[in-house]
Amino acid sequence: MTPSDIPALLARIAAEDGAIGSFWQVDRDGALAARAATAGPLDGVAIGIKDNVDVAGLRTTAGIAAFRHRVADRDAPVVRRLRDAGLVILGKTAMHEGALGATTDTPGFGRCMNPLRAGYTPGGSSGGSGAAVAAGFVPLAIGTDTMGSVRLPAAYCGVIGLKPTSGLVSRTGVVPLSPRLDHVGILAATVEGAALALEVMAGDDPEDPDSRPAPPGWRALTAQPANPRGLRIGLPEAVLAAPMEPAIRTALEEAQTRLRDAGALLVPVAVPGWDLTATRRAGLLLIEAEAAALHPTLVDDPEAATPGFRAALAYGRDANGARIAKALFRLAEARAGALRALDQCDLLLMPTAPQRAFTHGTPAPVDQADFTALANVAGLPAIALPWAAADGGLPCSIQIVGRAHTEQAVCALADWLVRAR
Amino acid sequence: MTPSDIPALLARIAAEDGAIGSFWQVDRDGALAARAATAGPLDGVAIGIKDNVDVAGLRTTAGIAAFRHRVADRDAPVVRRLRDAGLVILGKTAMHEGALGATTDTPGFGRCMNPLRAGYTPGGSSGGSGAAVAAGFVPLAIGTDTMGSVRLPAAYCGVIGLKPTSGLVSRTGVVPLSPRLDHVGILAATVEGAALALEVMAGDDPEDPDSRPAPPGWRALTAQPANPRGLRIGLPEAVLAAPMEPAIRTALEEAQTRLRDAGALLVPVAVPGWDLTATRRAGLLLIEAEAAALHPTLVDDPEAATPGFRAALAYGRDANGARIAKALFRLAEARAGALRALDQCDLLLMPTAPQRAFTHGTPAPVDQADFTALANVAGLPAIALPWAAADGGLPCSIQIVGRAHTEQAVCALADWLVRAR
Known part of the structure; x- marks a missing residue:
């Protein structure tokens, strides 16, 4: 990726983020002082870090009043890995209180706005990360995802959101919500950016009990988009039967058509135990x-x-x-059902959420995370990619879920779909 | 294996089991009528089934008063698989009430005696299965193991007890205690018998959410005992530091000596998170x-x-x-610790229990399952093998724990140790 023009981004944040509220802390001095020269593909690229992830010297509030003044004394291992790869941390991004909710309207911290439409939520809980990427303040931002908190803001803000396989990215130094379901993920302007960042983030960490080494040869980046010919893509029957906004259903059908035209086999699949x-x-x-x-x-x-x-x-x-x-x-039944469904197809395809972004103040729909929770429960990789709405309104989002450690296949198909649309 | 002389075994049970109480139901007519001719290695071999596993037409009580009159209308899939392989079911074996306990002294159902010494417990909860094998009534008996309920009676009765990898054997038709930790396993007179039986028992079952197909090429049986040369065998530090009967510690040391003399590398290993x-x-x-x-x-x-x-x-x-x-x-920490320990060695070696069988009526030691629970928590295969005590008393037992789906390696080393002793 192209190194970011850090002073220009800082100037844009200073000028424009007052109306958006995607950053809760901007580390201007730290960002300007960063002098990495790793010659790696992310050297000099700007990144935002969700405010539940420790960055040494900055506050880690998680949007919780009691944590308002807590300052991290060391980087979370995932942040350390990003720094070592030359990424430049611009600051800490807004989030829903405690990562438990999906509007990023956080009393005492601020209401983050969706850069695509004033007054609308960016989703959450990683809403600031989604908004910062959508506003072009950063090409990459770290999020966390317990039932969909990376993929929902990606969907509402029209960007990429990638939640990896369980255990691939350390959660040490991340304010925990549910160790059973918490994942660290990435929001990005492009699939390539998300995959590159994940390759940097992935790594074993004995301090995180659920961390495991990536399998030998594991990658997220692909040399080229997937060729869908011959791919067996499962459409979960429960999702097909679920209520969703008409534009979302249209988006799913368009994605199916593109894939079918390219030679993929689209098959409804049961996910037994997933209600x-x-x-x-x-x-x-x-x-x-x-x-x-x-x-x-x-x-x-x-x-x-x-x-x-x-x-x-x-x-x-x-x-x-x-x-x-x-x-x-x-949860065990749903997990087993997901694994069983993926015995019968290569990947699962579904919308990321049943609806698009809505206005702040509207009661949050109870079913926001209904399509995203499965990948957390089953520990599977999942990516959200934007899909322009047929009605010209806010973007829709398509989600792909793969077998454990198939981030490369998931990203490759996402890349293909982004280009196909 | 040699087909069993069914009438002779039934006669022995009729004559001798009154004093032992290993069978709660004997299906004399069913056993005599069984006419399998599969030509498989277990054709005509007698087996006992723990009384929490459904056998069509027999009661499934699980040792619980409320279930005293429940008759199963179909075989559990694991029983069906055994029947299909030609095994002859002699009846249902005694167990601790609800599989929650390890003495098999079950009010209203009976106190099962250890055939090795009158007045002593056979362990539990699969105590009847252990006693029936030790008494020579059957060469094989099905047990269930939630924290050690196959391996503890194997240890106390001086027989083999094998608990497989999670998901390998269906639990459908088995009275559940804890779906998170329950496993169906096998008690046997020989390692070969246990391995042969497990190969018959293993099989995917969509009705059991945690069931998974065995990996391609999976086996339990080995052509010959392991060659320990070069094997890296971990001794969990927490077990080495735990209190145990002197005879048990001696048995562990003897096993280590045999292995070391044969070229294995014995290394103390930390199992982080396992307290x-x-x-x-x-x-x-x-x-x-x-x-x-x-x-x-x-x-x-x-x-x-x-x-x-x-x-x-x-x-x-x-x-x-x-x-x-x-x-x-x-539990997540202990599981992660076990996987991490097995990143550093090929197998774990430890005693099966900190003590040998004790007399009925003695309060059960609280730490009976301290060494066995890890394999349930981590979903790993584990085998208990008898080790004659240096003091000439009741037998001790050695336990081997392997990585997921390495039943073949676990059985091969167990076979070697049985012969080495």
């Missing part, structure tokens, strides 16, 4: 219980976080063991 | 919560089960979400 609503609810309950276990002091302190956030954690904390066990059964 | 007590407690809490979720009607009905069993399930049911989440973190 969109029940799986989402089970995931949410587990997240709330895990977050409560990890952040017990936030729950009962009225100053620590918003009443809504605290109530969610209290709900998870107080759910009884039998309810949590049932949620675990649900 | 014996904390992992066992976390596993137990999860089991209790899962069992409560699956068997809600047992908890509050005084007639349904013993007060102790019901109290355990009530404890899991009533634990709050934050406690269950912390237990899940513990």
